[in-house]
Amino acid sequence: MSAASLKPLLPGEATLGVMGGGQLGRMFVHAAQSLGCRAVVLDPDADSPAGLVAHEHIHAGYLDEAGLARLAEVADAITTEFENVPAQALARLAERRFVAPAGAAVAYCQDRAAEKAHFGASGVACAPYAVIESAADLAAVADSLLPGILKTSRMGYDGKGQIRVRNRAELQAGWDELKQVPCVLEQMLPLALELSVLSARGADGTVVQFPVQQNLHRDGILAVTQVPAPAVSEALQQQALASAARIATEMGYVGVLCVEFFVLQDGSLVVNEMAPRPHNSGHYTMNACDVSQFDLQVRAMARLPLRTPRLHSPTVMLNLLGDLWFDAAGAERTPPWDAILALPGTHLHLYGKTSARPGRKMGHLNITAATPAEAERLAREAAGLLGLPQDW
Incomplete structure (x- = not known):
């Protein structure tokens, strides 16, 4: 309709x-x-x-x-x-x-080959790639794409359905391991860091965006988001924002769309993938902005006015996985929430899941402060209390 x-x-x-x-x-x-x-x-x-x-x-x-x-x-x-x-x-x-979003837009995000074709049609660069659907496609892969990352075309998320391959023998073995389903092979690029951009587009074509988010992943799962992005130039941020808006507009998207980017070691920007929904990297918006990504999701589908969000506090978001509910010996425990909540600027969000297990997303912790340096200091203190790495 x-x-x-x-x-x-x-x-x-x-x-x-x-x-x-x-x-x-x-x-x-x-x-x-x-x-x-x-x-x-x-x-x-x-x-x-x-x-x-x-x-x-x-x-x-x-x-x-x-x-x-x-x-x-x-x-x-x-x-x-x-x-x-x-x-x-x-x-x-x-x-x-x-x-909102429409099924046709969601379908792009369900198939990596279609997604990459859309990036190209939108004029946004992605990593060199090849689509592999048959043994002939596998044999025709250019040498320049190796080493690379072999990804299933469908049903991959949080690092699942992906295998790193260094040569043709590993490529064949990887495709066999993935049951020879349709895949995309992406050339492995020298990465400096990862970004994401959250856009909300209304049915009238209005596009509003949150600030660029700098992300750190561990084992393919988002671990830390920092806003403002500390290691990204203003020019590169503007390029990412413009590219994300173009990707949303070219497919007539309505709703909240997250587009993930890689910054390469030479300073160039390539798009990685997109998600047709609010995103883990945007959870900081619940406490650091005057409207959250979920507020804009509601407004877009209800056809209510969209306005540009305002970041009122520098922030760090820590993803909380089920590993935190177990000690080094594997015994269940309760994380030290009292010590975490004693820190200024901490906002704990737990998802109400009935059981914890390693790798399962159980919640997130937003840390806001008056300055980026203070948000980072408090986030490192919180990470230490939780036993999380401080590698950002």
Whole structure:
């Protein structure tokens, strides 16, 4: 359903739906409820973090006809919590309700080959790559792409579905390990650091953006985000912001879009990937900005005014994985939240997940301060209390 003839959904009057019940859905639900909106979640997990706080939780699979029908019946507009919700389910919902982002836009993010083709069409450089769908494609890979990173075209996130390959023998072995599914081989580039840009685009074409975020990953999972980005020039930040806006505009995107970039050792910028939703690297916006990424997600789908967010406090975000709930011997423990919360400028967000396990995202800690140096100092102190590396 097009937004062209639809009126805004005013606070206190709307019911907003979300496909997916994880932590991003939970924070979306809280943002919707802050405007007096009802929230309904569709997720097959009866204990999903978002479902536990929503007005209604539809326990159904993402392609379940009865579940989709119920969501379309009660929600005035619908969004998605993660990129692997089937695009066809979003298209089905769009026959009856306004869906943002649209299934076609989400489909780009579900397939690395399509995603990279879109980057090229948008005039934004990415790493040299080859699409591998057959043995002939594998044999035709240019020598210049090795060493490289072999990634499954679909269903990869947080470092999953990726294998580093140094030569043709490892490339063949890697493709075999990935069950010879369609893949993308990316040339391994000399990286200096990683960035991300969060944009919100409205149905009227308005684009607003948060400041550039500097990120550190460990084992393929985001660990630390710093804003303002301490090691990035103003010119490079402006290039990243302009590139992200162009990527969103070229596909007619509506909603919050995160675009991740690499800064190479020669100072150049290449795009890595995008996520059609709020993003882990944007969680700092909940405490450091006058509107959060989830507030803008609600506004975009409700067709309410978008305005440029204001960063009012320098900040560091620490991702909290399930490893923190276990000591060195593997025994369960409770992290020292009392000591963490005694630090000034700390904002703890736990996701309400019923069990912790290593690598599972359990929450995040935002540290705000009057200056970037003070935010960094406090973040290092918090990391020390938690037993986290201080390698940023």
